[in-house]
Amino acid sequence: MTALLVEPAFWFNLALKIAITVSITVIASVVVERSGPFIGALIAALPTAGGAAMIILAMDHTPAFIAQSVIGSMIITPICAIYALTYAALAQRHGLLLSLGTALLVWFAGAFASRLIDWTANTALLLNLVVFPITIYAAVQFLGDGKVKPRVEFTARDLAWRAAVVTICVLVVTGLSTSIGSYFSGVFAFFPVAMSSFFIILHTRLGGKAAASVAAHVQAPFIGLVLGLYAVHLLAEVIGVWWAYGLGLAIGISWNGALWLWRRQRAKA
Numbered sequence: 001m002t003a004l005l006v007e008p009a010f011w012f013n014l015a016l017k018i019a020i021t022v023s024i025t026v027i028a029s030v031v032v033e034r035s036g037p038f039i040g041a042l043i044a045a046l047p048t049a050g051g052a053a054m055i056i057l058a059m060d061h062t063p064a065f066i067a068q069s070v071i072g073s074m075i076i077t078p079i080c081a082i083y084a085l086t087y088a089a090l091a092q093r094h095g096l097l098l099s100l101g102t103a104l105l106v107w108f109a110g111a112f113a114s115r116l117i118d119w120t121a122n123t124a125l126l127l128n129l130v131v132f133p134i135t136i137y138a139a140v141q142f143l144g145d146g147k148v149k150p151r152v153e154f155t156a157r158d159l160a161w162r163a164a165v166v167t168i169c170v171l172v173v174t175g176l177s178t179s180i181g182s183y184f185s186g187v188f189a190f191f192p193v194a195m196s197s198f199f200i201i202l203h204t205r206l207g208g209k210a211a212a213s214v215a216a217h218v219q220a221p222f223i224g225l226v227l228g229l230y231a232v233h234l235l236a237e238v239i240g241v242w243w244a245y246g247l248g249l250a251i252g253i254s255w256n257g258a259l260w261l262w263r264r265q266r267a268k269a
Contacts, residue, residue, distance in 0.1 A: 054073075055245070073186040073189060085138055086102060087211075091203060094208070100196060104196070198214060224255025
């Protein structure tokens with residue numbers, strides 16, 4: 001490791017990873033917070049920070065490692081849904097610190113408890129099939145009336161602290177991915193750093209109910225993320241990681257597009 005620290009290639013690769021992750025996360029977060037709750041949730045459920053973290057893992061590891069790490073990502077997705085639901089429930093009546101802090105504790109508890117079971121991709125998919133109907137139903141009461149449109153003004157400070165937090169996550173994922181193994185690499189790739197930043201901005205600027213509405217709307221779009229991850233697991237060693245990533249992203253975008261069309265049809269009806 002000491003030898004690597006003096007290699008220009010090491011610093012170049014690290015800077016590239018940070019630049020990719022920060023750019024994707026910050027741009028996506030700005031779009032989320034300038035959109036309504038539903039559109040914002042569609043974007044928030046896409047693999048922004050998580051996808052960037054998976055790109056980083058692909059730079060350093062084999063397709064077999066990626067295929068196995070995706071199992072951890074599939075397990076953490078319903079835990080992210082529970083995290084968002086916890087935040088949505090608490091943000092109705094409580095401040096940001098209690099609401100987000102409790103939600104993050106739920107995320108960490110779920111992440112580490114999940115390792116008690118030896119998961120496969122199929123059992124991970126089954127877990128999602130069990131959890132999502134429950135969280136989608138429970139989140140209905142927090143959706144809001146659709147009249148609140150989260151549109152906030154940004155400052156350089158907002159973008160700076162967000163970039164700093166994402167950079168720390170990149171350094172952690174890069175430094176620990178070999179030692180923590182494929183499962184937890186996949187888990188922590190989808191640590192909700194981007195989503196938490198959405199909630200911080202919206203909660204402090206527009207109040208807890210507006211932020212909770214985005215958290216409630218994100219439940220159904222998460223299903224597309226899981227389906228995309230499942231495709232990556234199946235195809236990473238067959239067609240290559242990058243093609244598998246592209247197909248997985250296409251599945252997630254297609255699912256969200258279908259949700260958008262369905263919502264439009266309901267509005268017209």
